Amino acid sequence: MLKFLFDRDTWQEVIDSMTKNKLRTVITMIGVWWGILLLIGLLGAARGMENSFNRSFSDFATNSVFIWGQSTSMPFKGFQEGKRVTLRLGDAKKIEENVEGIEFVVPRNQSQGFVVRGLLSGTYSLTGDYPLLDVVQKKKLKKGRFINQNDIDKKRKVAVISEDIYKQLFDKDEEPIGELIRINNMNFQVIGVFEVVPFGGPQTDIHIPFDTFQQVYNRGDQIGWMMITGKQEFDILQIEDDAKLLLKNIHRIHPQDKRAFGSFNLGDMFGQVTGFLKGMQFLTWFVGIATLIAGVFAIGAILLITVKERTKEIGVRRALGATPFEIKRQIVVEAVFLTLIAGLFGIISGGWILIALDSAYGQGDDAQIVNASVSIAVVFLALLILVVLGSLIGLIPAFKATSVKPIDALRDE
């Protein structure tokens, strides 16, 4: 069989019968070409979107959950329902110590800030933060630095502002670092400007040191909410449940109370988006392979017609001593060759589409499609599928060709 595949005559026969009717050959190949092109193009685009998504999230601890206090919905231990629940700094520490799989617990406080600089002003969200925030939600600083422990310890009145605020309150190319802005009638020194990234999780406009916030806004040890990140190998939903149960215990809230604590589980959301992307990949495979199968069937159909047309020729060949196996083998090789060539063209043009996608949507930092590509393994898998499908579909005309008795084939006009 191998000798047969490397025999020049085998290919001469294939080329002969293909070039005999070029139009038919081309039309036959379009189906498979289109299928592979779709498969490669869609898979590459899906991968590009996934890359883009992953890049946006790469600076963010995705295995995390945000928890804040609300009000109870069930009476418990003498308290009526509707009791306000306020988280405290101590809660964060207890969660860190008692819940399994915790990486960080980052307490935060949030407020509105009326910001004035010279004649310009605006209202922005304001949070008191620990330096740790920069670890779990990496800030892309364009200028300056983020809050450090010194700022916390000395309760400095410093602020890290978003790029948007910088653009609204400062002149173009003006140096913001060291400048003062008034936040709720109190002067803060700008120490950094950060860039807002899409999908980066909850965003705030101004970060000031946590302890400064607590003191300035008289919060004591109350915290607005906390961000809990779990270690990679732990299930964030379980951590959320454990943390909430612990909090309910501390705050004397009914264990079944669903309203007492609000939460936003980023890990869960992330999982859903990842699942969506996975689903899209699956869909792509499904569509691509379904189209491929349709294309291969087209090849089968055309070969069937070809075989019908060549009935007499096949009869002559058999009269000259071709065995049925030799006839079948030739037709199957033709089918596989057609599918492979069409597939290779499809892969090449699919690659062009990905290059086009990359140059159209893949440039810059906020590209929607990043490095749209398919792996070599996928390409080989696609080729393998083609070979298998091609040989299977080739068997139909092959058996059709030899099912006619040579005498009937010779009589065919």
Added chain:
Amino acid sequence: MLKISNLHKSYPIGDSSLHVLKGIDFEVNNGEMVAIMGSSGSGKSTLLNIIGILDEYDSGEYTLDGVAIKDLSEKKAAVYRNKFLGFIFQSFNLINYKNALENVALPLYYQGLKRKDRQEKAKFHLEKVGLLDWAHHLPSELSGGQKQRVAIARALAANPKLLMADEPTGALDTTTSYEIMEFLQQLNDEGKTILIVTHEEDIAAMCKRVIRLRDGVIMEDKIVEQVRAATAHV
């Protein structure tokens, strides 16, 4: 060489069947040149197809070169066809997208010969039919007589024991027909056994023996004085 006894063949037609060959007996020895004659429907083509292992028979016996031809698998039949038989058809049946040389080389391909050997042998046989200069022409570029000569070269290429021609001159004018017959006679002179199915008396007269079929039985089987095609007047 070839022995047929009490050969029967019928084709099913709807519910009934058509009895085409009703007990054929004859023998062909090496070096004979036999014409099988008969009007259409006499069963002569069926007989030739059975002899050519292209068709099966219902009962009787058929041995070719000492081998019983009965209930062969398609593969075996193909091998025997390749080894024992050379076919010449009325409509030439050349493969139209292969040139003359490739057509002649085709049976050798199925014999499993190497490319070089095939080319060499095919050239030799093309030369024999006087068409070496036309080796790289497609059948569409050849005249009818040339096509039939290519077909003869192809039939000879595998060096068969028996050359079988089904109306070899049926599609040719008289002059060309006689040329072809002259060539077949030459081959016969060299010792090739030839079987020709024809309904033309002048063609049959150029053989050495004529078997006449009618309605599936042999009416007449006689040795004739061979008319040399080269001397025949058109």
